[in-house]
Amino acid sequence: MVVSWVSRAVHSLVMAAKYNVVFVLGGPGAGKGTQCAKIVEKFGYVHLSAGDLLREERAKSGSEYGELIDGHIKNGTIVPVEITCRLLERAMKVCTQRCLDRGAAGSGRTDDNIESLKKRFDTYMNATMPIIEHYESKGLVRTIDATRNVDEIFDDVSKLFA
Numbered sequence: 263m264v265v266s267w268v269s270r271a272v273h274s275l276v277m278a279a280k281y282n283v284v285f286v287l288g289g290p291g292a293g294k295g296t297q298c299a300k301i302v303e304k305f306g307y308v309h310l311s312a313g314d315l316l317r318e319e320r321a322k323s324g325s326e327y328g329e330l331i332d333g334h335i336k337n338g339t340i341v342p343v344e345i346t347c348r349l350l351e352r353a354m355k356v357c358t359q360r361c362l363d364r365g366a367a368g369s370g371r372t373d374d375n376i377e378s379l380k381k382r383f384d385t386y387m388n389a390t391m392p393i394i395e396h397y398e399s400k401g402l403v404r405t406i407d408a409t410r411n412v413d414e415i416f417d418d419v420s421k422l423f424a
């Protein structure tokens with residue numbers, strides 16, 4: 263059974279590999295997370311795990327979906343697809359949408375457009391990530407979830423300076 267889950271997961275990967283967005287499917291414990299971590303490392307993708315996003319959202323104080331997500335996770339049932347998609351969309355747009363909004367608001371930056379942004383994210387993954395990884399291996403990197411509002415983020419930033 264596990265073998266068939268794994269081979270199905272690999273199959274979905276192969277089918278979708280020519281696109282920028284790859285869906286990795288498979289039963290619980292099929293090894294999706296394990297393979298995705300390797301895909302991120304080797305091919306420079308960003309991995310958005312629906313399960314991780316839901317667990318993160320559940321843990322947020324004041325989340326309007328927290329209780330509902332918690333119920334579904336405990337029951338092993340499926341969280342309404344609109345909620346999962348909203349979380350995925352939010353995670354995919356965070357940075358790009360901010361730069362596009364900044365461009366639309368008249369930043370005057372010639373690189374706040376979708377073509378430049380694609381290249382800037384490639385550069386980030388190829389040129390900046392290795393540097394982050396280098397310092398991470400020395401224990402010098404502190405990571406902060408920047409998907410929240412400015413003040414929540416700054417609370418965490420402040421702790422690093424305290």
Ligand code: ADP
Pocket residue numbers: 288289290291292293294295296297
């Ligand atoms: P998923 O994200 O699909 O639920 P994980 O990647 O978290 O699955 O893997 C579930 C468990 O199985 C983890 O403990 C992982 O280390 C282990 N695992 C992953 N791939 C394999 C494999 N090919 N052979 C044996 N164990 C594996």
Ligand code: MG
Pocket residue numbers: 294295311313
């Ligand atoms: Mg997983």
